[in-house]
Amino acid sequence: MLQTLVVKIGTSSLTQLKTGQLALSTIAALAEILSQLRRQGHQVILVSSGAVGVGCARLGLTERPRTITLKQAVAAVGQGRLMRVYDDLFTTLQQPIAQVLLTRSDLVQRSRYVNVYNTFQELLGLGVIPVVNENDTVAVEELKFGDNDTLSALVASLVEADWLFLLTDVDRLYSADPRSVPDAQPITLVKHIEQLAQLQVQTGDRGSQWGTGGMVTKIAAARIAAAAGVRTVITEGRFPHNIEKILQGEPLGTQFEPQPQPNRARKRWIAYGLIPSGKLYLDQGAVEAICQTGKSLLAAGITAVEGEFYTQDAVQLCDKNGNEVARGLVNYSSTELQQIRGRHSSEISAILGYTGAETVVHRDNLVLV
Structure with a gap:
């Protein structure tokens, strides 16, 4: 069955932890699997973090910018570099891509929200893979998505996707951070978000040194996607081929079941598009x-x-x-x-x-x- 897939990859998966340099082998594997899924007939959207991290590496900065103006400048440096890498890899695979930079303002105003939807539909109809990121260069603090987990969920809701894949630096959701708690219990299926409170799941609000998200933002993204009828998966970004395995039914990662009766498009805009x-x-x-x-x-x-x-x-x-x-x-x-x-x-x-x-x-x- 042909489906619409939104794949979000975080900075922690795109870059090397110690240096902040791009993890080219991971990006190449991601381009390969997404191109393959597109050839199979699926519609694919990639939501990619990394502009600020790549900009930091390019400029020799040793930590993520703290002020919004410096972050905007660094993102402007990194976004072009990041898109060039994507374009080179996807072009090798004969897969056209498009850059789509969004701000929260694009989803707040109803007419712009509809226009963004129409643009995605045209691109997908042309067989293009849109590469989406927040437009950090112009976004102001009051109108920021905050993290690309939220952005990817809103995009999945907007296009009424079937799947949202959140690629991160752990293989699934655990009852505690497995990097510091050896006996943390894995969670493979979440039927209702409220179930996580009963399981006493502990979530961090930070990812890597170079990223902005943590597990808490991914759970919030899953809530938005579930309300739109989208099945969400948290899985390890270093192995992009897991996406195809999950579509084929392998029990990898943590899956969040969608609501059986999703909200209509206008109500999703009210609930999650507006501030x-x-x-x-x-x-x-x-x-x-x-x-x-x-x-x-x-x-x-x-x-x-x-x-x-x-x-x-x-x-x-x-x-x-x-x-x-x-x-x-x-x-x-x-x-x-x-x-x-x-x-x-x-x-x-x-x-x-x-x-x-x-x-x-x-x-x-x-x-x-």
């Missing part, structure tokens, strides 16, 4: 109405408003303890909601002086998280 501008705290009745019966959010159920936002901005909907239960687009600004929170819908026009929407967040613009 929330504020929080609404809800009483228990409102939480139950939203989570259990699929109702819209009314002003009467809001106990507190946090942050500054405008109409149609995304906000987090939280229970009284601050736990996010849903996310949605608001029909009122934060200033207006401060005036009408806790009040019945019939009172809104008298309070605000005009007739507004009956709902604060309509259920069509609301998604559980």
Whole structure:
């Protein structure tokens, strides 16, 4: 069966740990297997880290930049070098590739989100393998993906992929870091993300010296992908041929099962494409109405408003303890909601002086998280 595959490879797999130089044998093996999968008819997208790491090696820097401006400059140096290596290897295999650099802004605005989707579809239709990275040179801190695990999950969600492969420096997820805990237990299948809490899985928030991600970001990526109906696999980046073995059914790595009823594309955009501008705290009745019966959010159920936002901005909907239960687009600004929170819908026009929407967040613009 022909499928759409998103493969993310991290800096720890692309570079040599001690020097930060490119691990050319790994990259060559990756190019070979992805080209082979493309010849078999699969649609393939590669999300590649490494621009900053390669830039550091090129410039003789001994540690990852700490300021965003230096990181942007180093990424500009490294991205061209990284793409040249990819292009040389894929060209040898007669496989065309394309560079796609994204910022979070490309997914926040709905029209740009749709445009990115259309670009991917055209490239895949042409038999091209898009090579995706965050556009570190122009991204600002407030609009960064933070790590390419998140970026790859959002891309997998956007194109409605069948598989997301997260290639990293361990062979699978463990109950603790196997590099420091010898008797850490391997985990081969995760049916629900909540299962990891029951297994007391310990996750680090850092990868290698040159990378930004850790296992915690991969689990967060798996959550995004699962909600989109994408099966996610964490497996070792030094052996890219494991991708084909996993597709053939071998029990390698850790697999995260997708949700049986994935969210629609618009709701995935609301849940993961947008950056929330504020929080609404809800009483228990409102939480139950939203989570259990699929109702819209009314002003009467809001106990507190946090942050500054405008109409149609995304906000987090939280229970009284601050736990996010849903996310949605608001029909009122934060200033207006401060005036009408806790009040019945019939009172809104008298309070605000005009007739507004009956709902604060309509259920069509609301998604559980």
